[in-house]
Amino acid sequence: MTTPALAVTGATGFLGGRVAADLAARGIPQLLVVRSPERAPRLAGAEVRSASYGDRDAAVAALRGADTLFLVSAAESSDRLQQHRTVVDAAAEAGVAHVVYTSFAAAAPDAVFTLARDHFHTEQHIRESGMAWTFLRDSFYAEFMELMVGDDGAIRGPAADGRVAIVARDDIVRTAVAVLLDPSAHAGRTYDLTGPEALTLTEVADTLSRARGRSIRFENETVPEAYASRAHYGAPDWEVDAWVSTYTAIASGDMATVSGDIETVTGTPAQSFSSWLRTHDR
Structure with a gap:
């Protein structure tokens, strides 16, 4: 039996599962x-x-024979970066x-969003692995x-009047599938996957209120207030x-940049937050 050239991780979760289902349907x-x-x-x-x-x-052993790996980032944990480095090293050893x-957007060693720092260091480890790469x-x-x-x-939360270019996971899935159907065409590329607009959290709350028919509001906190309000967890x-x-x-x-990369890769624009809400019930 010939080993498939494409390996997909995270197939028991939403993103990997949806990507795997789309590929299977094709x-x-x-x-x-x-x-x-x-x-x-x-x-x-x-x-x-397994x-x-x-x-x-x-x-x-699991990756032996695969040529391309779709690596969905691991669940958030204190050792996620080490997990990523281990599986990247395994992929290189297996011949991927x-x-x-x-x-993640704005991945950098000093990213404000702390988890984006792990993503940056994972990207660097992949770059240094000798394998070709594409970052979503x-x-x-x-x-x-x-x-x-x-x-x-x-x-x-302490978001003030900052903006975020919210993206629908549906759009991430179809972008990932487009890349996986022709990986070599996307080698060495980093795609910023965002929605078509950047909203403040006040605008997010207003949009949610209209879509869900309930009153939702944004209340800005100071950073000390944010830590205090979450301490009870x-x-x-x-x-x-x-x-x-x-x-x-x-x-x-950091989260305000709006990119057209989803349309560039797939040929179809990303959904706005309001249009996504119209087709998705909570």
């Missing part, structure tokens, strides 16, 4: 590399192999030639905006830093 053979094979989707032309990002030997990695730098997701709303209808420091820096990254202007 008749593209693929390897689904997952931690829990029993949870993997049953797709035509898909071979399921490995976690942190288990180098298992990842090498090209990595398509889901990164996603903005904050449209779905995430509703998760920011508290039970009392308020979005609270008892989360580790790195996680609270990530929560708060979600808002400070917006305030800084």
Whole structure:
């Protein structure tokens, strides 16, 4: 049996699962590399192999024979960067030639959004691996905006009047698929995947209010207030830093850049936040 040339990670989650399903519908053979094979989707032309990002030997075995790897970033954790480095090293050892990695907007070693720093260092590790690469730098997701709303209808955080170019995960999926259908055409490219407009969180709240028929508002916090209001969760420091820096990254202007890369890659413009809300119930 010939090993499929394309390996997809994260197929038990939304992004990897949607990408894998789209590829299967097109008749593209693929390897689904997952931690829990029993949870993997049953797709035509898909071979399921088991490995976690942190288990180098298992990842090498799972990726053996694949030419292109769609690497969905690991779940947020204190050791995510080490997991990424391990699986990248495994991919290189297994003979993978090209990595398509889901990164984050404004990834930089000193990014305001703390988790974007891990993405930058992952990108650097991929660049140094000898493999070809394509980076998909996603903005904050449209779905995430509703998760920011508290039970009392308020979005609270130190975002001030900063703007964010919200992107729909549907648009990320179709961009990733377009890249994976012809990886060599996108080698060495970094794509900024955003929606078509940058909104303040006051505008986000107003848009949500109209779409959902309820009163939603944005309340700006100071940074000390943001840490204090989240203290009761008892989360580790790195996680609270990530929560708060979600808002400070917006305030800084890092998330305001609007890119046309989704249309460039797919031929179809990205959805606006309001149009996405019209077709998606919470």
